[in-house]
Amino acid sequence: MLNFTGETRRRNVNLGSRSKSSKRDILLKAERDRAKRAQERKENNAVTKLQKNIRKYLDVGKYFKTQYMDSTINLMNDTLGNDVSLFPVFGYKLLYYIPINHLKRLLVKYQTYYKEYPNSLINQKIFLLLSKLPTGDILPECINIINFKLINGNEFIEIGFLPFITNNYNFDFNLTNTLPIFFSLLKLKLNVDTIRSIILPLMTLVIKDNINSLSIQTLLPIIVENELIPTMTPLDQESLRIVFNNLSFLHTIVQDKDYIENKLIEVLTYYTGINTMDNMPFYNTFNIALFESSFSKRLVSLVSTDMVPLSTLVSYINISKLTHIGYKNNLLVVLLTNKRLCEKIFNDLFKYSSIEDIRDSSINSLEIAIELLNFYLALATDSEMFSDQSSIPISSIKKFSVMLKDVVFDELWNKPRELRGKISDVAINLLTKIYIRDSRTHFCSDKSDSDFWTINDPIFVKTTIFKLIDQFNSYYKSVSDFIEPHSSSEIILSQRNLKLESLNHMIEAxxxxxxxxxxxxxxxxxxxxxxxxxxKRVEMFYTLIGLDKRELGIDDNSPQSFMNALMPGRLGKWTSTISRDHILEDAMDAYNNKGDLFKSSLSVKFVNEFGPEEGIDGGGVTKEFLTSVADEGFKDPKYGLFATNEQYELYPNPTGDSVTLDQLSFMGKIVGKCLYDHVLIDVDFSRFFLKKLLNYSNMFRSTFDDLNSLDSTLYQTLTRLLVIEDSQEIESLDLYFEINDSKGNIIELIPNGSTTKVNKHNILKYVLRIAEYKLDISLLEGVTAFHRGLSVMIPPIWLEMFNPEELEMLISGGKKDFDIIDLQKNTEYGGYTEDDITITNFWDIINEMTSEERCKFLKFVTSVPQAPLQGFESLDPKFGIRNAGEDLTRLPTASTCVNLLKLPDYADKETMRAKLLYSINSGARFDLS
Structure with a gap:
């Protein structure tokens, strides 16, 4: 074969390779063809039907327009005309052909005829018409032609009224004159079971209405008036929420509140899952009104007399959390005033013997007990707690603490993480609050049980975790930024969960x-x-410091420490000259910008008005320098860095001055350096401030009872406000949500606080806002600055192992007296032996001193009036007594930097006593010796 170019083109022909169609292929092809033809017929029929209906619609519309429906129907003429059969024939379809106002005229014109129709046809047409109505404009006309003699109430509600409400939940006309009669008749026609099956769905639909619409304001009260609300049965959570909101609204507008309150209690009985619906919306306007009413007191009373189960109260408390914290607190106040119920709640718990029984059988009591005790500890004064009139006796709190301790320890020690219950987190939070309060008042850890909080499980005690602590601490330091020079509250907020996040990360690893x-x-x-x-925690704390020193190469036994000493600018010994007249300024100039280099050894030379002072270097770290800076920074009024409470305990002065904030930060570094080097300082911090330093993970927030440590007078005043029952008495005080700051400026505690008057309902909120401003807001900058400096030296996580009292012991030492035998065992002598008469007389005099005099002596020698936390064995250098010669006119003197007493060899005991007391009261230093 030739192609167009004239060249021969080869043609390949496949002879015999084409397969023959099988029978199966032929059948499949036939089936596809049939399906295709069926689809084509279906589409053609649909088109034909659509065209037919369109033509019918147009023809009927033309018919109505030209023949029957002009706008001049004579409503006064009730004679039957040609249009009388339109509604029976077409029913709701008339909506498609004629204007709704024409349909309304038709129903009015033949009202009598339709209402007396011989069968239920008109009723059926009305039900369907209601379900299709786009508005509520003709609802009265529809109801007026219903034949009540032939009505089927179920069909009316299910086919007509419920769909109408669903489609028209905002209809805005008054049904007062129509629906009461209808529902009264309906009630007579229906039995109880039928009413329940009709009204309950209605109650779960009508909540979609806007609160201001007249359908809500008329329909629900009518249901209540006829007592048509059925007994509540278990519903899904969404339906229960809807019904609860409906009933809450009704509670604000109806007269018969008892009926509504009984229904509310029924709903609450089944409302056990609300605590899992954290973001559930509520209509605060009437839910709040419910919590402000007497309903709370009635419910609490019913529960206390066993007429209502405790689970109902749990549901009510959980709902109160979703409205506003103030209303939950108001409810808890009502609970605490019912001592009988409080006793019932705790006694219900105490009857169980095992942890599993508590979890499984008494969860309602446990939840309420935790909520109650949380709130009670936040508001109760120490005297109230120990009073016989206390809502929750001390004995119950202690017994409950034992229970919580067992539950929490079992959860964290014995159970895999994936099997732990939700209760453990809230239990830990409450247990911590109880422990903090007990650390001050000792209602649990009394003398008979000083180790109340300690777990004595043998395996737990023997388990050592220093390696894990080191690994965790390294990771925690790597992801945190404690030396940020200008940390703000936003940074603190971003790091508040860092501790637990770091812990979870390491656990997974x-x-x-x-x-x-x-x-x-x-x-x-x-x-x-x-x-x-x-x-054991103190041991862990100092172990962490030792590990940190080793990591930084400043451990005296570390080879890296020797190398650092040879490298200028690294962690060697920092030398500085400090003037006695400007200790704080010189110290800041020398060390404030060193960061964690401040952890290394220091060598300080003091200069006074006479020139350089003669002093003894006690091994590198100049304790005299640290204690002198502490004395000046904390106590010198010329700086005004710290204020004092009524017990003369210190806390940062509220200020916005950047210079003062820098000085506060440096004082935090000084305290951290003292902790780091085991140097005790003589300073008394207020308890609330110490507690804040241990609460970094929660933005240093305080609780209401902390106000007692800041301003006990204000605290007592506010607690007295809370017990005033008379509303008029509270309003007569003319209080508003405002307060004056330290400069006399008016601060609003809430938006528009200057115009918001304090009353019975918001008095608790007012008290808490006052405490929040005084403790948290006004002091935040100062506390943050101090903590920022402290954290350069000691990571917050190390300090959070302790409570405020324990932290005070770490900073300032132990009790206000010391163990003389312990001191005597750990004393070194120079020029004396322990059998010399002067030494024997010395120890006799120390034993004969008052505790106050002994503390003064200890401060005279060591600069701190308390004993070291771990005893005098841990004092470095050891306490020493050196022979100062035979000049009996000299006074005993001390070198506090090396804990050395220079004692002349007095022959007479009374002479020694007189001169020793004179020295410790005058504070003679080594440079006067």
Whole structure:
């Protein structure tokens, strides 16, 4: 074959390779063809039907327009005309052909005829018409032609009224004259079961209405008036929420509140899952009104007399959390005033013997007990707690604490993380609050049970976790930014969960290659450190410092420490000259910009008005320098860095001055340096301030009872406000939500606070806002600055192992007296032996001193009036007595930097006593010797 170019083109022909169609292929092709033809017929029929209906619609519309429906129907003429059959024939379809006002005229014109129709046809047409109505404009006309003699109430509600309400939940005309009669008749026609099946769905639909619409304001009260609300049965949570909101609204507008309150209680009985619906919306306007009413007192009373189950109260409390915190608190106040109920709640718990029984059988009591005690501890004064009239007796709190301690320890020590219950987190939070209060008042850890909080499980005690602590601390330091020079509250907020996030990260990394018991003990140390004995935590604290020194190469026994000493500018010994007249300024100039280099050894030379002072270097760290800076920075009024409470305890002065904030930050570094080097300082911090320093993870927030430590007079005044029952008495005080700051400026405690008057309903909110401003808002900058400096030296997580009293012991030492035998055992002599008569007389005099005099002596020698936390064995250098010669006219003197007493060799005991007391009261230093 030739192609167009004239060249021969080869043609390949496949002879015999084409397969023959099988029978199966032929059948499949036939089936596809049939399906295609069926689809084509279906589409053609649909088109034909659509065209037919369109033509019919147009023809009927033309018919109505030309023949029957002009706009001049004579409503006064009730004679039957040609249009009388339109509604029976077409029913709701008339909406498609004629204007709704024409339909309304038709129903009015033949009202009598339709209402007396011989069968239920008109009723059926009306039900369907209601379900299709786009508005509520002709609802009265529809109801007026219903034949009540033939009505089927179920069909009316299900086919007509419920769909109408669903489609028209905003109809805005008054039904007062129509619906009451209808529902009264309906009630007579229906039995109880039928009413329940009709009204309950109605109650779950009508909530979609706007609160201001007349359908709500008329329909629901009519239902109540006829007592048509059925007994509540278990519904899904969304339906229960809807019904609860409906009933709350009704409670604000109807007269018969008892009926509504009984229905509310029925709903609450089934409303057990509300605590899982955290973002559930509520219509605050009437839910809040419910919590402000007497309903709370009635419900509490019913529960206390066993007429209503405790689970109902749990539901009510959980709902109160979703409205506003103030209303939950108001409810808890009502609860606490019912001592009988409080006793019932705790006694209900105490009857269970095992932890599992408490979890499984008494969860309602446990939830309420936790809520109650949380709130009670926030408001109750110490005297109220120990009073016989206390809502929750001390004995119950202690017994409940034992229970919580067992539950929490079992959860964290014995259970895998994936099997722990939700109760453990809230229990830990409450247990911590109880522990903090007990650390001050000792209602649990009294003398008979000083180790109340310590877990004595043998395996738990023996489990060592120093390696895990070191690993966790390294990771925690790597992801945190404690030395940020200008940390703000926003930064603090972003880091508040860092501790637990770091813990969870490390646990995930350890699982599978680290013993579970070790991991669990570390988690307990981080979350509930007081389960571990104080001495063990102190040991851990100093171990962490030792590990940190080794990491930085400043450990005296570390080879890296020797190398650092040879490298200028690294962590060697920092030398500085400090003037006695400007200690704080010179110290800041020398060390404030060193960061964590301030952790290294210091060598300080003091200069006074006579020139350089003669002093003894006690091994590098100049304790004299640290204690002198502490004395000046904390106590010198010329700086005004700290204010004092009524007990002369210190806390940062409220200020916005950047210079003062820098000085506060440096004083935090000084305290951190003293902790780091085991140097005790003589300073008394207020308890609320110490507590704030241990609450970094929660933005330093305080509780209401902390106000007692700041301003006990204000605290007592506010607590007296809370017990005033007379509303008029509260309003007569003419209080508003405002307060004056330290400069006399008016601060609004809430938006528009200057115009918001304090009353019975918001008095609790007012009290809490006052405390929040005084403790948290006004002091935030100063506390943050001090803590920022402290954190350069000591990570917050290390300090959070302790309570405020324990932290005070770390900073300032132990009790206000000391163990003389312990001091005597750890004393070194120079020029004396312990058998010399002068030494024998000395110890006799120390024993004969008052505790106050002994503390003064200890401060005279060591600069601190308290004993070291771990005893005098840990004092570095050791306490020493050196022979100062035989000049009996000389006074005993001391070198506090090396804890040395220079004692002349007095022959007479009374001479020694007189001169020793004179010295310790005058504070003679070594440079006067």
């Amino acid at each position: 350890w699982l599978g290659n680290t013993p579970v018991r070790h991991i669990n003990k570390l988690e307990i140390l981080i979350r509930i450190p007081f389960f571990i004995h104080f001495d």
